[in-house]
Amino acid sequence: MxxxxxxxxxxxxxxxxxxxxxxxxxxxxxxxxxxxxxxxxxxxxxxxxxxxxxxxxxxxxxxxxxxxxxxxxxxxxxxxxxxxxxxxxxxxxxxxxxxxxxxxxxxxxxxxxxxxxxxxxxxxxxxxxxxxxxxxxxxxxxxxxxxxxxxxxxxxxxxxxxxxxxxxxxxxxxxxxxxxxxxxxxxxxxxxxxxxxxxxxxxxxxxxxxxxxxxxxxxxxxxxxxxxxxxHYIYSNNQARGLSYLGIKAQFPGRLNGNELLNGMHVWLNMLEHAFPAELGNTSIDRGGYVRRQAYAWLMQRKLGSISTGQLMSNFRQLSPRDWRGLACSVFDHQSWRRLTRLLEFSAKSKMEKQWYGLRxxxxxxxxxxxxxxxxxxxxxx
Structure with a gap:
């Protein structure tokens, strides 16, 4: 060996x-x-x-x-x-x-x-x-x-x-x-x-x-x-081709378009829930956290020009009342404020540097x- x-x-x-x-x-x-x-x-x-x-x-x-x-x-x-x-x-x-x-x-x-x-x-x-x-x-x-x-x-x-x-x-x-x-x-x-x-x-x-x-x-x-x-596909905003390249499908009830890594994460979190029911106890997927991160992905995609304003509005219209309540909790979420600040910052950096913090x-x-x-x-x- x-x-x-x-x-x-x-x-x-x-x-x-x-x-x-x-x-x-x-x-x-x-x-x-x-x-x-x-x-x-x-x-x-x-x-x-x-x-x-x-x-x-x-x-x-x-x-x-x-x-x-x-x-x-x-x-x-x-x-x-x-x-x-x-x-x-x-x-x-x-x-x-x-x-x-x-x-x-x-x-x-x-x-x-x-x-x-x-x-x-x-x-x-x-x-x-x-x-x-x-x-x-x-x-x-x-x-x-x-x-x-x-x-x-x-x-x-x-x-x-x-x-x-x-x-x-x-x-x-x-x-x-x-x-x-x-x-x-x-x-x-x-x-x-x-x-x-x-x-x-x-x-x-x-x-x-x-x-x-x-x-x-x-x-x-x-x-x-x-x-x-x-x-390459993630940072070039061509995630559908990336998933096809890997042979991956990330489907689940309540799925939102946007960040496909996040959707993949939702799938394997469901798998973990089934694999470790006793160890994880009452732990469950934070729907509000999922929605907030997808909304940030939509705003980033719009800023980078990969979706239109109409598509952005369409994404927000698919949210349920419960999802909107989760999105409202962003007011109390420090990570959401950091993401929003970063999104609104004026920057002369390349698209790559805007998406990937710390890239040189x-x-x-x-x-x-x-x-x-x-x-x-x-x-x-x-």
């Missing part, structure tokens, strides 16, 4: 996947790389063929496109490692990732999950045809107190899950920022990766079920957005490999 299995499901990631593979295989670690080719029709198969001779690499293939959760499970089923790391084909790890994980594993006696931070990187042409690279120093802003290596107590983790039902997200819902021990993944009822957003459901189940979580504050991977990633341009960087080298050199890890 290998220490680490890196899972790399890919759908037409040809221009980007080589940088991801190289970042993993350049590391000196006891690892295997399991790549699941989801019926790729671009240059991806040719890129993968160049790596086939490496004994650390396993390459699987679907002949017809499958939903994202099936592709993830395809890679998971072929993995043999003690610890699992999920990567996207436009992501990369930073130098020293596995060495850092080995030290945490040894110091904390084989924890179930290790949570950390990441850089965000937006490749040229990914959003609004902007030809600059962009990055965010921190992919996720953790709460005060999560600023040093520590054990996450079970009570804190369960509170984090309950807060999800109020749409307050306290950890990044990206598998790339959590290393998972295989035996912990086996605890998830129905399997680790389930639709519609397999990482979101898996991480919340692990917060509930895993025995020991460790938090480390460093950014040790880079999460990429490219012209073919779901983030990097015009001299052309791809994620260059960014990783720049970040590692800046942090003294090259």
């Amino acid at each position: 290998k220490r680490f299995s890196v899972l790399l499901p890919t759908r037409n990631g040809g221009p980007f996947i080589d940088n991801c593979i190289r970042s993993i295989l350049n590391e000196d670690a006891d690892l295997e790389l399991v790549i699941s080719d989801n019926a790729n029709t671009d240059e991806t198969p040719a890129v993968l063929e160049r790596w086939r001779a490496d004994r650390r690499v396993k390459i699987l293939r679907f002949d017809e496109p499958r939903p994202v959760s099936e592709n993830w499970n395809h890679a998971l089923g072929a993995a043999s490692g003690e610890y699992l790391l999920m990567m996207g084909d436009d992501d990369c790890i930073l130098p020293g990732y596995f060495k850092r994980m080995e030290s945490v594993i040894a110091r904390h006696d084989h924890p179930d999950c290790i949570l950390y931070n990441a850089f965000s990187y937006v490749a040229p042409g990914s959003i609004d045809r902007d030809e600059n690279s962009y990055y965010a120093e921190r992919h996720f802003c953790y709460e005060p107190g999560l600023d040093h290596e520590m054990v996450l107590p079970a009570a804190m983790r369960k509170a984090m899950v309950r807060d999800m039902f109020r749409f307050q997200v306290r950890i990044p819902l990206n598998m790339q920022t959590t290393l998972v021990r295989r035996q912990a993944g086996n605890l998830v009822p129905g399997g680790l990766f389930q639709p519609p957003f397999p990482d979101h459901f898996a991480l919340n189940c692990l917060l509930m079920l895993a025995h020991k979580w460790i938090f480390v504050p460093e950014q040790i991977v880079t999460i990429g957005v490219s012209p073919k990633s779901f983030g 341009p990097l015009p001299h960087i052309r791809n994620i490999a260059e960014f990783a080298a720049w970040a590692a050199n800046r942090n003294g890890k090259s």
Whole structure:
């Protein structure tokens, strides 16, 4: 058994996947790389063929496109490692990732999950045809107190899950920022990766079920957005195509158009309610919080020009009296005021920077490999 299995499901990631593979295989670690080719029709198969001779690499293939959760499970089923790391084909790890994980594993006696931070990187042409690279120093802003290596107590983790039902997200819902021990993944009822957003459901189940979580504050991977990633569709306001690309349908009673990540969240929150009725008790989805966030999404879409004033008014007309009462509660919601202030601010920034707080341009960087080298050199890890 290998220490680490890196899972790399890919759908037409040809221009980007080589940088991801190289970042993993350049590391000196006891690892295997399991790549699941989801019926790729671009240059991806040719890129993968160049790596086939490496004994650390396993390459699987679907002949017809499958939903994202099936592709993830395809890679998971072929993995043999003690610890699992999920990567996207436009992501990369930073130098020293596995060495850092080995030290945490040894110091904390084989924890179930290790949570950390990441850089965000937006490749040229990914959003609004902007030809600059962009990055965010921190992919996720953790709460005060999560600023040093520590054990996450079970009570804190369960509170984090309950807060999800109020749409307050306290950890990044990206598998790339959590290393998972295989035996912990086996605890998830129905399997680790389930639709519609397999990482979101898996991480919340692990917060509930895993025995020991460790938090480390460093950014040790880079999460990429490219012209073919779901983030491209989200930030380009073309979410329907993004869902089609992933093979995802987020349907439920009371669904509102708007932010499809939010609709996906509603679906997996319903799944969590059914999976953990005793543990969650009276916890239920905050309809008012859902409505407020969708209304903010509508206003942002109107500001960016992706919907008309008529469409905006039509969205508000679909709200029920109960929904309007929930929207009125925005007066007492600090997060709603922060969002509204940000929405109304005059800014000369690009559309991308308006939607993604903390994003900075990097015009001299052309791809994620260059960014990783720049970040590692800046942090003294090259």
